[in-house]
Amino acid sequence: MQAEGTSRKLLRIHRDDNVLIVVTPIKPGDRDLIDGLEVVFAQDVAIGHKVAARSIQPGEKVYKCGVPIGSAKEAIPVGAHIHLHNLKSDYIATYTLEKDRVFVK
Amino acid sequence: MSSSSNSPSLQGFLRSDGRKGIRNCIVVAYLVECAHHVAREIVDAFKGQPVHLIGFGGCYPNAYADRMMNALCTHPNVGGALLLSLGCESFNRHRLEQNIEKTGRPVGTVVIQQTGGTRKSIEAGKALVEQALKQIEAVPRVPLRLNELVVGTVCGGSDATSGITANPAVGRAFDLLVEQGAATIFEETGEMIGLEEVMSSRAVTPELGEELKKSVEKAAYYYKVMGHASFAPGNAEGGLTTIEEKSIGAYCKSGDSEISGLIKPGDVPRKGGLYLLDVVPDGEPRFGFPNINDNAEIAELIACGSHVILFTTGRGSVVGSAISPVIKVCANPETYNRMSDDMDVNAGRILRLEASVDEVGKEIYGKVLEVASGAQTCSESLGHQEFVLTYKSFEPIGPHCLPT
Numbered sequence: 001m002q003a004e005g006t007s008r009k010l011l012r013i014h015r016d017d018n019v020l021i022v023v024t025p026i027k028p029g030d031r032d033l034i035d036g037l038e039v040v041f042a043q044d045v046a047i048g049h050k051v052a053a054r055s056i057q058p059g060e061k062v063y064k065c066g067v068p069i070g071s072a073k074e075a076i077p078v079g080a081h082i083h084l085h086n087l088k089s090d091y092i093a094t095y096t097l098e099k100d101r102v103f104v105k
Numbered sequence: 106m107s108s109s110s111n112s113p114s115l116q117g118f119l120r121s122d123g124r125k126g127i128r129n130c131i132v133v134a135y136l137v138e139c140a141h142h143v144a145r146e147i148v149d150a151f152k153g154q155p156v157h158l159i160g161f162g163g164c165y166p167n168a169y170a171d172r173m174m175n176a177l178c179t180h181p182n183v184g185g186a187l188l189l190s191l192g193c194e195s196f197n198r199h200r201l202e203q204n205i206e207k208t209g210r211p212v213g214t215v216v217i218q219q220t221g222g223t224r225k226s227i228e229a230g231k232a233l234v235e236q237a238l239k240q241i242e243a244v245p246r247v248p249l250r251l252n253e254l255v256v257g258t259v260c261g262g263s264d265a266t267s268g269i270t271a272n273p274a275v276g277r278a279f280d281l282l283v284e285q286g287a288a289t290i291f292e293e294t295g296e297m298i299g300l301e302e303v304m305s306s307r308a309v310t311p312e313l314g315e316e317l318k319k320s321v322e323k324a325a326y327y328y329k330v331m332g333h334a335s336f337a338p339g340n341a342e343g344g345l346t347t348i349e350e351k352s353i354g355a356y357c358k359s360g361d362s363e364i365s366g367l368i369k370p371g372d373v374p375r376k377g378g379l380y381l382l383d384v385v386p387d388g389e390p391r392f393g394f395p396n397i398n399d400n401a402e403i404a405e406l407i408a409c410g411s412h413v414i415l416f417t418t419g420r421g422s423v424v425g426s427a428i429s430p431v432i433k434v435c436a437n438p439e440t441y442n443r444m445s446d447d448m449d450v451n452a453g454r455i456l457r458l459e460a461s462v463d464e465v466g467k468e469i470y471g472k473v474l475e476v477a478s479g480a481q482t483c484s485e486s487l488g489h490q491e492f493v494l495t496y497k498s499f500e501p502i503g504p505h506c507l508p509t
Binding site: 008011021046048049050064065067068069082083084087088089090091092093094095096 | 264265266299300303328329347348350419458
């Protein structure tokens with residue numbers, strides 16, 4: 001486990017991952033480097049959540065800890081928050097409460 | 106106490122089957138919900154003393170619940186038992202009492218209908234517990250070696266930090282315990298979904314690997330029929346998106362040791378190593394969700410002999426358990442700051458880059474030794490003694506599940 005470059009915001013867990021883990025809360029307008037590319041974040045992202053380490057195609061598997069955790073529901077640009085709105089399980093659909101369903105299309 | 110000492114001097118309460126307890130408690134066990142109130146009134150009269158409430162609420166017979174109650178009432182942390190029966194329920198109280206008696210533990214049964222109702226039963230029960238507490242003072246204390254210790258792990262109230270801080274740290278602690286000859290148990294096959302191949306490759310034999318894979322396939326089918334994965338809304342709020350992602354977190358509690366066996370609730374590992382506890386019922390799905398909450402899983406880990414439970418939480422669970430102490434390892438530094446009274450270990454330091462997974466793993470290992478030496482966990486000192494037991498059904502484990 002190591003910090004991504006000089007980033008104190010994002011953590012890469014496994015070399016095969018196409019997501020990074022947020023370790024310091026991200027605010028809109030925050031900037032960071034992902035693989036040498038500057039990214040400006042568009043939204044709040046809480047710690048523990050995931051952002052794309054690179055652009056991900058619709059239907060592409062999303063990897064965390066080197067293991068697939070589901071498939072992208074849409075194209076996901078680098079630095080974008082990855083959650084219920086753009087990632088789905090390949091096994092059993094995820095259940096959430098009403099207020100959280102704003103994520104779900 | 107040094108956390109890396111090879112032979113820490115632990116003491117255990119010696120039981121007649123040779124197992125040793127790290128606690129010496131009396132369980133008051135109701136055998137149907139109708140006897141629950143009387144049992145609770147008896148336990149409440151012994152506040153601050155090691156008297157724990159457990160029970161089974163169902164009126165209809167269930168082989169799983171019967172096996173669980175027998176295993177729990179003869180757990181090495183239990184010194185004696187009082188059984189509370191209404192009188193007309195199906196639970197086989199005679200056999201349970203005999204099985205406890207055979208172990209040399211003090212045991213009594215109060216049948217409420219025969220004793221004359223609530224008040225008289227509470228008084229009769231209190232007298233029996235008082236007597237049992239005196240009797241168990243005489244239980245011999247003997248040296249307890251780490252290869253006689255059984256440690257279970259469970260996660261609850263998980264968020265996305267659980268899988269990167271507390272759970273890998275527990276995995277490291279499990280590796281250290283296995284190196285010392287302890288038996289360690291991880292569970293929740295419903296949270297191995299997506300990892301069946303990775304996990305089965307760690308089995309000591311290919312046949313066991315197949316069994317591990319089948320147990321996860323069974324869980325995936327079961328949860329599909331239930332229409333809901335082992336996934337709560339708080340998990341999503343905490344940043345977990347899919348059951349596969351939650352699985353990774355749950356899975357890494359198992360550490361890196363090879364997997365020595367597959368057990369089911371009530372099976373006690375006979376030697377050290379790492380075991381997967383299959384908690385998903387066999388046969389066609391019935392009786393509802395495999396485990397209705399975290400304490401249902403904790404009770405099963407204890408029925409498999411766990412002396413102590415390592416409970417990882419990101420969102421912040423507060424539960425403890427009857428019978429065996431629960432060590433809470435908090436994954437999320439923000440949760441730890443809010444709820445530190447309830448947390449024994451702050452694994453959130455890993456996220457703040459203030460400690461490594463290895464360091465927190467050693468701290469957890471040290472905490473296990475302290476608690477095994479009698480130190481109270483946070484949940485113990487706060488009086489937590491949660492317990493739940495529901496209907497389930499299991500077939501015995503297959504011949505390849507415990508390779509010799």
